[in-house]
Amino acid sequence: MNITDYGFNYDLIQERSIPARIISVHKGRFGIVSEFGEGFAQLKGKEYYFSGEAFPTVGDFVLIDHKSDGDSRIIKTLERKTYFSRRDPDKSRGEQSIAANFDYVFIMQSLNHDFNVKRLERYLTAARQSKAEPVIVLTKADLTDDYLPYILETSRVAEGVRTCIVSSKTGYGMNELLPYLQKGKTLVFLGSSGVGKSSLVNALAGEKIMDVNGIREDDSKGRHTTTHRELIMLKNGTMIIDTPGMRELGMWDITEGLNDAFSDIEAFANRCRFRDCRHETEPGCAVRAAIESGELDEIRFDNYRKLRTEAKYSEDSGDYRRQKEQRFKAITIGERKKRKEVY
Ligand SMILES: Nc1nc2c(ncn2[C@@H]2O[C@H](COP(=O)(O)OP(=O)(O)OP(=O)(O)O)[C@@H](O)[C@H]2O)c(=O)[nH]1
Ligand SMILES: [Mg+2]
Known part of the structure:
Protein backbone atom coordinates (compact mmCIF):
# COMPACT_ATOMS: atom_id res chain seq x y z
CA MET A 1 0.00 0.00 0.00
CA ASN A 2 1.52 3.33 -1.05
CA ILE A 3 0.01 6.47 0.45
CA THR A 4 0.81 8.46 -2.73
CA ASP A 5 -1.83 6.32 -4.48
CA TYR A 6 -4.27 8.02 -2.12
CA GLY A 7 -3.18 11.41 -3.38
CA PHE A 8 -0.64 12.17 -0.63
CA ASN A 9 1.55 14.99 -1.85
CA TYR A 10 3.35 16.78 0.99
CA ASP A 11 7.07 17.45 1.42
CA LEU A 12 7.40 17.70 5.12
CA ILE A 13 7.10 14.53 7.16
CA GLN A 14 7.84 14.59 10.86
CA GLU A 15 10.35 12.06 12.03
CA ARG A 16 8.97 8.71 13.12
CA SER A 17 5.46 9.65 12.02
CA ILE A 18 3.62 7.85 9.24
CA PRO A 19 1.34 9.61 6.73
CA ALA A 20 -2.21 8.28 6.53
CA ARG A 21 -5.55 9.27 5.03
CA ILE A 22 -8.83 9.33 6.93
CA ILE A 23 -11.27 7.02 5.14
CA SER A 24 -14.15 7.03 7.64
CA VAL A 25 -15.26 8.86 10.76
CA HIS A 26 -16.92 7.06 13.67
CA LYS A 27 -17.66 8.16 17.22
CA GLY A 28 -14.27 8.97 18.71
CA ARG A 29 -12.48 6.74 16.20
CA PHE A 30 -11.26 7.08 12.62
CA GLY A 31 -10.81 4.58 9.82
CA ILE A 32 -7.41 5.19 8.20
CA VAL A 33 -5.24 3.87 5.42
CA SER A 34 -1.44 4.04 5.51
CA GLU A 35 1.53 2.03 4.28
CA PHE A 36 0.43 -0.59 6.81
CA GLY A 37 -2.92 -0.98 5.07
CA GLU A 38 -6.33 -0.16 6.56
CA GLY A 39 -6.79 0.25 10.30
CA PHE A 40 -8.22 2.47 13.02
CA ALA A 41 -6.84 5.44 14.89
CA GLN A 42 -7.75 7.80 17.70
CA LEU A 43 -6.73 11.37 18.31
CA LYS A 44 -3.71 12.03 20.47
CA GLY A 45 -5.10 14.03 23.37
CA LYS A 46 -2.28 16.52 23.86
CA GLU A 47 -2.28 17.75 20.28
CA TYR A 48 -6.00 17.77 19.67
CA TYR A 49 -7.59 18.81 22.93
CA PHE A 50 -4.95 21.16 24.25
CA SER A 51 -2.94 22.41 21.27
CA GLY A 52 -5.81 23.18 18.90
CA GLU A 53 -5.07 20.85 15.95
CA ALA A 54 -8.02 20.80 13.52
CA PHE A 55 -10.16 17.71 14.12
CA PRO A 56 -9.74 15.40 11.15
CA THR A 57 -12.55 14.71 8.74
CA VAL A 58 -12.92 12.18 5.96
CA GLY A 59 -10.35 12.75 3.22
CA ASP A 60 -7.86 14.46 5.54
CA PHE A 61 -4.20 13.56 5.39
CA VAL A 62 -2.81 13.06 8.88
CA LEU A 63 0.40 11.97 10.56
CA ILE A 64 0.10 8.98 12.85
CA ASP A 65 2.07 7.22 15.46
CA HIS A 66 1.52 3.71 14.11
CA LYS A 67 0.58 0.90 16.48
CA SER A 68 0.42 -2.66 15.22
CA ASP A 69 -1.41 -3.98 18.29
CA GLY A 70 -4.35 -1.55 18.56
CA ASP A 71 -5.56 1.87 17.43
CA SER A 72 -2.84 4.14 16.07
CA ARG A 73 -2.63 7.73 17.38
CA ILE A 74 -3.25 10.72 15.14
CA ILE A 75 -0.71 13.43 15.86
CA LYS A 76 -1.38 16.08 13.24
CA THR A 77 -3.90 17.09 10.56
CA LEU A 78 -2.01 18.24 7.47
CA GLU A 79 -3.00 21.38 5.62
CA ARG A 80 -6.14 20.92 3.53
CA LYS A 81 -6.11 21.54 -0.19
CA THR A 82 -9.90 21.80 -0.32
CA TYR A 83 -12.47 21.65 2.44
CA PHE A 84 -16.19 21.54 2.80
CA SER A 85 -18.25 22.18 5.92
CA ARG A 86 -21.70 23.32 6.87
CA ARG A 87 -23.41 24.83 9.83
CA ASP A 88 -24.34 21.99 12.12
CA PRO A 89 -28.12 21.42 12.17
CA ASP A 90 -27.68 21.51 15.96
CA LYS A 91 -26.73 25.20 15.95
CA SER A 92 -25.06 25.10 19.37
CA ARG A 93 -22.34 22.86 17.96
CA GLY A 94 -21.20 25.29 15.27
CA GLU A 95 -19.46 23.93 12.22
CA GLN A 96 -19.66 20.39 10.92
CA SER A 97 -16.85 19.20 8.66
CA ILE A 98 -17.97 17.20 5.69
CA ALA A 99 -14.90 16.32 3.67
CA ALA A 100 -11.39 17.46 2.80
CA ASN A 101 -8.86 17.17 -0.02
CA PHE A 102 -11.17 16.38 -2.90
CA ASP A 103 -10.72 17.48 -6.51
CA TYR A 104 -14.33 17.49 -7.72
CA VAL A 105 -17.64 18.12 -5.95
CA PHE A 106 -20.47 16.16 -7.54
CA ILE A 107 -23.64 18.11 -6.74
CA MET A 108 -26.37 15.55 -7.17
CA GLN A 109 -30.10 15.95 -7.68
CA SER A 110 -32.52 13.45 -9.14
CA LEU A 111 -34.68 14.13 -12.17
CA ASN A 112 -37.93 13.92 -10.26
CA HIS A 113 -39.38 15.86 -7.35
CA ASP A 114 -35.97 16.30 -5.73
CA PHE A 115 -34.94 18.70 -8.48
CA ASN A 116 -34.80 22.17 -6.97
CA VAL A 117 -32.90 24.95 -8.61
CA LYS A 118 -32.56 27.04 -5.47
CA ARG A 119 -30.97 24.17 -3.61
CA LEU A 120 -28.65 23.69 -6.57
CA GLU A 121 -27.58 27.31 -6.28
CA ARG A 122 -26.82 26.86 -2.59
CA TYR A 123 -24.73 23.76 -3.15
CA LEU A 124 -22.92 25.44 -5.99
CA THR A 125 -22.00 28.39 -3.83
CA ALA A 126 -20.64 26.18 -1.09
CA ALA A 127 -18.82 23.97 -3.59
CA ARG A 128 -17.08 26.95 -5.13
CA GLN A 129 -16.04 28.11 -1.73
CA SER A 130 -14.39 24.73 -1.10
CA LYS A 131 -11.98 25.59 -3.98
CA ALA A 132 -12.65 22.30 -5.80
CA GLU A 133 -14.35 22.05 -9.18
CA PRO A 134 -18.13 21.58 -9.05
CA VAL A 135 -19.89 19.20 -11.44
CA ILE A 136 -23.68 18.94 -11.52
CA VAL A 137 -24.93 15.37 -11.78
CA LEU A 138 -28.62 14.89 -12.46
CA THR A 139 -29.53 11.31 -11.54
CA LYS A 140 -32.31 8.81 -12.32
CA ALA A 141 -32.45 9.80 -15.99
CA ASP A 142 -34.62 6.73 -16.57
CA LEU A 143 -37.47 8.43 -14.68
CA THR A 144 -38.02 11.21 -17.18
CA ASP A 145 -38.51 11.42 -20.94
CA ASP A 146 -37.63 15.06 -21.29
CA TYR A 147 -34.43 16.48 -19.79
CA LEU A 148 -34.57 19.79 -21.59
CA PRO A 149 -36.49 21.80 -18.95
CA TYR A 150 -34.05 20.58 -16.27
CA ILE A 151 -31.03 21.47 -18.38
CA LEU A 152 -32.41 24.94 -19.09
CA GLU A 153 -33.14 25.57 -15.41
CA THR A 154 -29.69 24.34 -14.44
CA SER A 155 -27.82 26.40 -17.01
CA ARG A 156 -29.60 29.48 -15.76
CA VAL A 157 -27.86 29.23 -12.37
CA ALA A 158 -24.71 27.29 -13.25
CA GLU A 159 -23.01 28.95 -16.16
CA GLY A 160 -19.70 27.32 -17.00
CA VAL A 161 -20.37 24.30 -14.80
CA ARG A 162 -20.53 20.92 -16.50
CA THR A 163 -23.88 19.15 -16.12
CA CYS A 164 -24.03 15.37 -16.55
CA ILE A 165 -27.24 13.38 -16.80
CA VAL A 166 -26.94 9.79 -15.63
CA SER A 167 -28.88 6.72 -14.58
CA SER A 168 -27.23 4.19 -12.30
CA LYS A 169 -30.07 1.85 -13.14
CA THR A 170 -29.57 1.74 -16.92
CA GLY A 171 -25.96 2.97 -17.14
CA TYR A 172 -27.07 5.97 -19.20
CA GLY A 173 -24.56 8.84 -19.30
CA MET A 174 -21.80 7.08 -17.36
CA ASN A 175 -19.29 7.93 -20.10
CA GLU A 176 -19.76 11.61 -19.33
CA LEU A 177 -18.23 11.00 -15.92
CA LEU A 178 -15.04 9.44 -17.32
CA PRO A 179 -13.00 12.70 -17.34
CA TYR A 180 -13.37 12.83 -13.54
CA LEU A 181 -12.49 9.20 -12.87
CA GLN A 182 -8.72 9.43 -12.73
CA LYS A 183 -6.17 7.63 -10.59
CA GLY A 184 -5.27 9.64 -7.50
CA LYS A 185 -8.22 12.05 -7.81
CA THR A 186 -10.91 12.33 -5.13
CA LEU A 187 -14.60 13.06 -5.75
CA VAL A 188 -17.12 14.01 -3.07
CA PHE A 189 -20.81 13.23 -3.62
CA LEU A 190 -23.27 15.73 -2.13
CA GLY A 191 -27.05 15.80 -2.32
CA SER A 192 -30.27 15.07 -0.47
CA SER A 193 -31.07 11.65 0.88
CA GLY A 194 -32.38 9.34 -1.84
CA VAL A 195 -30.92 11.07 -4.90
CA GLY A 196 -28.82 7.99 -5.60
CA LYS A 197 -25.33 8.87 -4.35
CA SER A 198 -24.52 5.38 -3.08
CA SER A 199 -26.15 3.82 -6.14
CA LEU A 200 -23.76 5.81 -8.31
CA VAL A 201 -20.79 4.66 -6.21
CA ASN A 202 -21.89 1.07 -6.81
CA ALA A 203 -22.51 1.63 -10.50
CA LEU A 204 -19.04 3.13 -10.96
CA ALA A 205 -17.40 0.41 -8.88
CA GLY A 206 -19.27 -2.30 -10.77
CA GLU A 207 -20.10 -3.97 -7.46
CA LYS A 208 -22.14 -3.33 -4.34
CA ILE A 209 -19.86 -1.40 -2.01
CA MET A 210 -22.43 0.89 -0.40
CA ASP A 211 -25.84 -0.03 0.93
CA VAL A 212 -28.77 1.28 -1.07
CA ASN A 213 -32.32 1.31 0.15
CA GLY A 214 -34.10 -0.74 -2.47
CA ILE A 215 -37.67 -0.35 -1.22
CA ARG A 216 -37.76 3.39 -0.76
CA GLU A 217 -38.14 4.31 -4.43
CA ASP A 218 -38.89 8.00 -4.82
CA ASP A 219 -39.52 8.85 -1.20
CA SER A 220 -36.68 11.11 -0.16
CA LYS A 221 -38.08 11.99 3.23
CA GLY A 222 -36.87 10.88 6.58
CA ARG A 223 -34.84 7.75 6.02
CA HIS A 224 -31.13 7.90 5.46
CA THR A 225 -29.48 4.82 4.08
CA THR A 226 -25.90 6.03 4.36
CA THR A 227 -25.24 7.04 7.93
CA HIS A 228 -21.59 8.01 7.93
CA ARG A 229 -19.11 9.46 5.50
CA GLU A 230 -16.76 7.10 3.83
CA LEU A 231 -13.93 7.25 1.30
CA ILE A 232 -13.69 4.30 -1.05
CA MET A 233 -11.23 3.58 -3.83
CA LEU A 234 -12.35 2.31 -7.21
CA LYS A 235 -10.25 -0.30 -8.99
CA ASN A 236 -8.77 2.34 -11.31
CA GLY A 237 -7.49 4.37 -8.33
CA THR A 238 -10.19 7.08 -8.21
CA MET A 239 -11.49 7.82 -4.72
CA ILE A 240 -15.07 8.74 -3.87
CA ILE A 241 -16.32 10.22 -0.63
CA ASP A 242 -19.95 9.17 -0.21
CA THR A 243 -21.89 11.26 2.29
CA PRO A 244 -25.25 10.81 4.03
CA GLY A 245 -27.96 12.90 2.40
CA MET A 246 -28.31 16.41 3.70
CA ARG A 247 -31.78 17.87 3.88
CA GLU A 248 -30.47 21.38 4.03
CA LEU A 249 -27.07 22.78 3.53
CA GLY A 250 -26.32 25.32 6.21
CA MET A 251 -24.09 28.09 5.05
CA TRP A 252 -20.77 28.83 6.65
CA ASP A 253 -18.66 31.80 5.67
CA ILE A 254 -19.71 31.55 2.07
N1 LIG B 1 -35.08 4.67 -11.14
C1 LIG B 1 -33.89 4.84 -10.57
N2 LIG B 1 -33.76 4.70 -9.24
C2 LIG B 1 -32.52 4.91 -8.69
C3 LIG B 1 -31.40 5.28 -9.46
N3 LIG B 1 -30.34 5.44 -8.63
C4 LIG B 1 -30.80 5.16 -7.40
N4 LIG B 1 -32.10 4.83 -7.41
C5 LIG B 1 -32.95 4.47 -6.27
O1 LIG B 1 -33.05 5.56 -5.39
C6 LIG B 1 -33.11 5.12 -4.03
C7 LIG B 1 -32.04 5.81 -3.18
O2 LIG B 1 -30.75 5.48 -3.63
P1 LIG B 1 -29.45 5.62 -2.73
O3 LIG B 1 -28.29 5.34 -3.64
O4 LIG B 1 -29.56 4.86 -1.47
O5 LIG B 1 -29.51 7.18 -2.38
P2 LIG B 1 -28.48 8.04 -1.49
O6 LIG B 1 -28.37 9.37 -2.15
O7 LIG B 1 -27.22 7.29 -1.27
O8 LIG B 1 -29.31 8.20 -0.11
P3 LIG B 1 -28.73 8.43 1.40
O9 LIG B 1 -27.67 7.40 1.63
O10 LIG B 1 -29.93 8.26 2.28
O11 LIG B 1 -28.19 9.83 1.42
C8 LIG B 1 -32.95 3.61 -4.10
O12 LIG B 1 -34.24 3.04 -4.03
C9 LIG B 1 -32.32 3.36 -5.45
O13 LIG B 1 -32.63 2.08 -5.98
C10 LIG B 1 -31.58 5.43 -10.90
O14 LIG B 1 -30.67 5.75 -11.66
N5 LIG B 1 -32.84 5.21 -11.38
MG1 LIG C 1 -26.26 6.68 0.44
Missing part, protein backbone atom coordinates in the same frame (compact mmCIF):
# COMPACT_ATOMS: atom_id res chain seq x y z
CA THR A 255 -19.37 35.15 0.98
CA GLU A 256 -16.43 34.40 -1.27
CA GLY A 257 -18.17 31.52 -3.06
CA LEU A 258 -21.31 33.63 -3.33
CA ASN A 259 -19.49 36.32 -5.25
CA ASP A 260 -18.15 33.74 -7.69
CA ALA A 261 -21.51 32.07 -8.16
CA PHE A 262 -23.19 35.40 -8.87
CA SER A 263 -20.36 37.15 -10.68
CA ASP A 264 -22.86 38.54 -13.24
CA ILE A 265 -24.74 40.39 -10.48
CA GLU A 266 -21.50 41.61 -8.92
CA ALA A 267 -20.49 42.97 -12.32
CA PHE A 268 -23.71 45.02 -12.56
CA ALA A 269 -23.37 46.15 -8.94
CA ASN A 270 -19.89 47.52 -9.68
CA ARG A 271 -21.51 49.91 -12.15
CA CYS A 272 -23.97 51.41 -9.64
CA ARG A 273 -23.54 55.11 -8.95
CA PHE A 274 -23.20 54.60 -5.20
CA ARG A 275 -20.72 52.09 -3.82
CA ASP A 276 -23.08 51.12 -0.98
CA CYS A 277 -26.11 50.82 -3.30
CA ARG A 278 -28.71 48.43 -1.89
CA HIS A 279 -30.31 48.00 -5.33
CA GLU A 280 -33.66 49.21 -4.08
CA THR A 281 -34.66 52.74 -5.03
CA GLU A 282 -31.27 54.45 -5.34
CA PRO A 283 -30.70 56.56 -8.47
CA GLY A 284 -28.13 55.22 -10.95
CA CYS A 285 -28.61 51.61 -9.82
CA ALA A 286 -27.18 49.40 -12.57
CA VAL A 287 -28.69 46.22 -11.07
CA ARG A 288 -32.27 47.55 -11.22
CA ALA A 289 -31.60 48.85 -14.75
CA ALA A 290 -30.38 45.36 -15.79
CA ILE A 291 -33.53 43.77 -14.36
CA GLU A 292 -35.72 46.25 -16.21
CA SER A 293 -33.93 45.71 -19.51
CA GLY A 294 -34.21 41.93 -19.07
CA GLU A 295 -30.43 41.47 -18.90
CA LEU A 296 -30.74 40.12 -15.36
CA ASP A 297 -33.36 37.66 -14.16
CA GLU A 298 -35.28 39.10 -11.18
CA ILE A 299 -35.74 35.67 -9.56
CA ARG A 300 -32.01 35.09 -9.71
CA PHE A 301 -31.44 38.46 -8.08
CA ASP A 302 -33.94 37.60 -5.30
CA ASN A 303 -32.10 34.33 -4.65
CA TYR A 304 -28.84 36.19 -4.48
CA ARG A 305 -30.31 38.61 -1.95
CA LYS A 306 -31.62 35.78 0.25
CA LEU A 307 -28.29 33.95 0.17
CA ARG A 308 -26.44 37.14 1.05
CA THR A 309 -28.68 37.64 4.08
CA GLU A 310 -28.02 34.09 5.15
CA ALA A 311 -24.27 34.44 4.60
CA LYS A 312 -24.31 37.56 6.75
CA TYR A 313 -26.11 35.64 9.45
CA SER A 314 -23.47 32.93 9.25
CA GLU A 315 -20.67 35.45 9.51
CA ASP A 316 -22.31 36.89 12.60
CA SER A 317 -22.49 33.45 14.13
CA GLY A 318 -18.82 33.05 13.15
CA ASP A 319 -18.01 36.07 15.33
CA TYR A 320 -20.03 34.54 18.10
CA ARG A 321 -18.04 31.33 17.72
CA ARG A 322 -14.72 33.18 17.91
CA GLN A 323 -15.82 34.89 21.11
CA LYS A 324 -16.79 31.52 22.48
CA GLU A 325 -13.39 30.11 21.59
CA GLN A 326 -11.70 32.91 23.47
CA ARG A 327 -13.79 32.13 26.51
CA PHE A 328 -12.89 28.48 26.05
CA LYS A 329 -9.17 29.28 26.39
CA ALA A 330 -9.85 30.66 29.81
CA ILE A 331 -11.57 27.64 31.26
CA THR A 332 -9.94 25.00 33.37
CA ILE A 333 -8.24 21.83 32.28
CA GLY A 334 -10.91 19.81 34.06
CA GLU A 335 -13.54 21.25 31.78
CA ARG A 336 -11.42 20.53 28.73
CA LYS A 337 -11.34 16.91 29.77
CA LYS A 338 -15.13 17.02 29.81
CA ARG A 339 -15.05 18.33 26.26
CA LYS A 340 -12.93 15.33 25.30
CA GLU A 341 -15.47 12.95 26.79
CA VAL A 342 -18.34 14.67 25.01
CA TYR A 343 -16.51 14.48 21.69
